[in-house]
Amino acid sequence: MEFFLNLYEGFQAALGPQLLFYCAVGVTAGTAVGVLPGIGPLVAISVLFPITFHVPPDAAVILLAGIYFGAQYGGSTASILLNLPGTASNAVTCIDGYPMARDGRAGKALFMTTIASFFGGTVSLIALMIFTPLIVGIALKFGSPEYFALMVLGLIAAATLASSSPLRGIVMVVLGVLLSLVGTDVNTGAYRFTFGMSSLADGLGLVPLAMGLFGVAEVIERLVSGRVAGKPETVGLKSMLLTRDETRRTFMPMVRGSLCGIFSGILPGAGPSLGAFLAYGLEKRVSPNSANFGKGAIEGIAAPEAANNASVQAAFIPTLSLGIPGDAIMALILGALVVHGIQPGPNVIPQNPELFWSLVASFWIANILLLVLNFPLIGLWVKMLTIPYSILYPAVIMFICAGVFSLRLSGFDVLIVLLFGAVGYFFNLVRLPTAPLLLGFILGTPLEQHLRRAMIISRGDAWVFLERPISAVLLALSALLILGAMAAALIRLRRGGGMSRRDRVREN
Amino acid sequence: MNDEDDIGEGRGTMRHTGLWAGGMLIVVGIFALVVASGYTFGTPRRMGAGFFPVVLAVLLVLLGGALTVTARHELMPILLRLRPVVAILGSILTFALLIRPVGLLPTIIIAVILAALAEKGRRLWSVLALGAGVALVVAGIFVFGLNVPLPLFWW
Numbered sequence: 001m002e003f004f005l006n007l008y009e010g011f012q013a014a015l016g017p018q019l020l021f022y023c024a025v026g027v028t029a030g031t032a033v034g035v036l037p038g039i040g041p042l043v044a045i046s047v048l049f050p051i052t053f054h055v056p057p058d059a060a061v062i063l064l065a066g067i068y069f070g071a072q073y074g075g076s077t078a079s080i081l082l083n084l085p086g087t088a089s090n091a092v093t094c095i096d097g098y099p100m101a102r103d104g105r106a107g108k109a110l111f112m113t114t115i116a117s118f119f120g121g122t123v124s125l126i127a128l129m130i131f132t133p134l135i136v137g138i139a140l141k142f143g144s145p146e147y148f149a150l151m152v153l154g155l156i157a158a159a160t161l162a163s164s165s166p167l168r169g170i171v172m173v174v175l176g177v178l179l180s181l182v183g184t185d186v187n188t189g190a191y192r193f194t195f196g197m198s199s200l201a202d203g204l205g206l207v208p209l210a211m212g213l214f215g216v217a218e219v220i221e222r223l224v225s226g227r228v229a230g231k232p233e234t235v236g237l238k239s240m241l242l243t244r245d246e247t248r249r250t251f252m253p254m255v256r257g258s259l260c261g262i263f264s265g266i267l268p269g270a271g272p273s274l275g276a277f278l279a280y281g282l283e284k285r286v287s288p289n290s291a292n293f294g295k296g297a298i299e300g301i302a303a304p305e306a307a308n309n310a311s312v313q314a315a316f317i318p319t320l321s322l323g324i325p326g327d328a329i330m331a332l333i334l335g336a337l338v339v340h341g342i343q344p345g346p347n348v349i350p351q352n353p354e355l356f357w358s359l360v361a362s363f364w365i366a367n368i369l370l371l372v373l374n375f376p377l378i379g380l381w382v383k384m385l386t387i388p389y390s391i392l393y394p395a396v397i398m399f400i401c402a403g404v405f406s407l408r409l410s411g412f413d414v415l416i417v418l419l420f421g422a423v424g425y426f427f428n429l430v431r432l433p434t435a436p437l438l439l440g441f442i443l444g445t446p447l448e449q450h451l452r453r454a455m456i457i458s459r460g461d462a463w464v465f466l467e468r469p470i471s472a473v474l475l476a477l478s479a480l481l482i483l484g485a486m487a488a489a490l491i492r493l494r495r496g497g498g499m500s501r502r503d504r505v506r507e508n
Numbered sequence: 509m510n511d512e513d514d515i516g517e518g519r520g521t522m523r524h525t526g527l528w529a530g531g532m533l534i535v536v537g538i539f540a541l542v543v544a545s546g547y548t549f550g551t552p553r554r555m556g557a558g559f560f561p562v563v564l565a566v567l568l569v570l571l572g573g574a575l576t577v578t579a580r581h582e583l584m585p586i587l588l589r590l591r592p593v594v595a596i597l598g599s600i601l602t603f604a605l606l607i608r609p610v611g612l613l614p615t616i617i618i619a620v621i622l623a624a625l626a627e628k629g630r631r632l633w634s635v636l637a638l639g640a641g642v643a644l645v646v647a648g649i650f651v652f653g654l655n656v657p658l659p660l661f662w663w
Contacts, residue, residue, distance in 0.1 A: 054654045171533055171571040178564045190557035223592035223626050394623040395642045398616050401603040402646045406656040414604035429586055430529040448560045460553030
């Protein structure tokens with residue numbers, strides 16, 4: 001009964017004018033960046049992040065979450081109409097979506113992806129409501145050694161699973177943790193890596209760092225590569241309706257896709273792209289219609305689209321229950337909570353139950369809003385595909401600058417954006433992944449805290465991490481991930497010099 | 509697909525990306541190690557401000573070295589065009605330097621003009637119109653929507 005009471009109160013809060021407003025802004029902005037190829041959710045979140053400083057924490061999280069959800073809904077539009085994925089996680093939708101469009105079934109494909117996204121989101125939210133409190137119950141018993149081990153596992157999993165080169169991922173995590181040390185050490189009061197600059201005493205800001213690394217670097221990258229999109233055809237509403245047979249055939253693919261998505265969402269470092277690929281691969285294997293995959297099979301877009309949306313919503317399970325973000329976007333959302341003085345970890349929900357339930361309710365509302373935005377208003381989004389990048393990118397840069405400046409009215413922060421924009425572009429050039437760096441940056445401070453506390457409790461004996469069963473298991477899993485990655489790298493080296501040139505280009 | 513065509517046409521050059529990446533990480537690691545060795549190290553039980561940074565810096569140097577060794581033969585196509593890089597970074601620098609003395613609206617118009625230089629052959633009037641439009645939208649959201657005290661002009 002308490003469950004329904006909580007949910008009811010959550011909906012009461014979520015339907016208030018402020019939360020509803022930021023939810024609507026988030027999903028609309030998210031759909032827009034999802035539709036536009038070349039501007040992903042990370043850029044949009046970087047641009048809108050400064051706004052979260054000026055609104056309450058629940059509105060902040062809903063705004064950012066709405067962007068992430070909306071991008072998954074909107075991202076399939078360009079995949080289907082232009083054979084150009086709107087975001088990375090919609091890449092697999094091109095395989096069957098574009099052939100459907102060439103068959104004159106673009107409307108059906110767009111409708112299917114909207115329904116599948118909604119289905120995946122719904123299943124995932126049910127998992128979020130059930131599992132998050134359960135995990136919190138376990139995690140509340142954690143001490144500092146368990147926390148330290150959990151964060152190590154989260155960082156290593158994110159570094160080794162997400163990128164094709166685990167070594168590069170891990171080295172970037174280390175660099176991120178190192179960057180998080182800039183500023184005043186909370187335990188000793190010493191200034192570290194400040195080089196006598198008073199602006200650095202509070203440390204590097206999360207926002208200027210993320211905006212430079214993701215927003216600015218991505219704009220430069222796209223201008224250098226000079227990719228441009230074609231012109232889409234218009235889509236009428238009537239052409240969107242599915243037949244009864246199509247509805248029946250896509251039900252199980254959506255169920256399986258949602259489960260793949262939840263799995264990849266909970267796993268740190270996996271994320272929506274992996275979920276979508278997993279779902280497509282599974283569907284191709286089990287579907288009775290597998291012969292038509294790649295030629296416009298509707299099952300081939302239903303499963304991955306359910307998966308990517310399920311994945312981004314399930315990613316909130318570890319983020320909200322343990323304070324371990326699975327990817328860079330979750331790290332930023334966690335950052336929005338930190339900005340409002342909420343320390344991530346299992347105490348978040350017991351201390352702010354109303355926050356959790358209003359978030360859950362808002363996520364439901366976001367999905368319903370997205371259904372409305374993507375079905376009757378689809379024509380509007382298709383038109384948006386014709387806006388040239390020449391207009392978009394100066395606006396993106398100015399939003400980033402003005403947003404960062406508005407936080408502390410500090411020109412120094414804008415210079416940090418400049419620095420990390422240049423650094424981020426260099427990282428992209430030499431294929432160093434930036435998302436693990438951001439995860440390391442966010443978890444760096446608590447990582448050092450828990451290490452120190454654990455060592456004080458154990459009187460300087462490092463065995464404490466292996467004597468306590470939970471932390472021992474977590475660290476063993478981390479070691480296993482590293483060993484597995486090393487073994488895979490060795491096999492690849494033996495086979496003759498790493499990835500082929502083609503793979504490397506595609507990875508970019 | 510498009511990227512590969514571009515590279516095939518020879519606009520890109522092949523570079524030792526592994527060496528660049530590993531070398532940069534080693535340099536950063538050694539620098540951090542030198543700086544952090546000036547902080548009190550402490551004991552494992554009572555860690556000083558220097559303990560964690562020193563451990564991380566050593567780890568960074570070792571991992572950077574491993575990357576340099578394993579990826580030393582790695583050749584990757586790199587597409588180098590300086591014009592967009594300079595234009596975008598210059599636009600941000602201009603914003604940082606002008607925002608206080610000049611105010612939000614003129615700063616954005618000037619910075620948009622610089623950002624537009626990233627692409628060749630853009631018409632001045634359309635860039636000016638874009639700058640004015642962006643300036644108004646940014647002012648509308650931050651100054652009037654969120655009540656951030658940003659000065660619009662220098663007076």
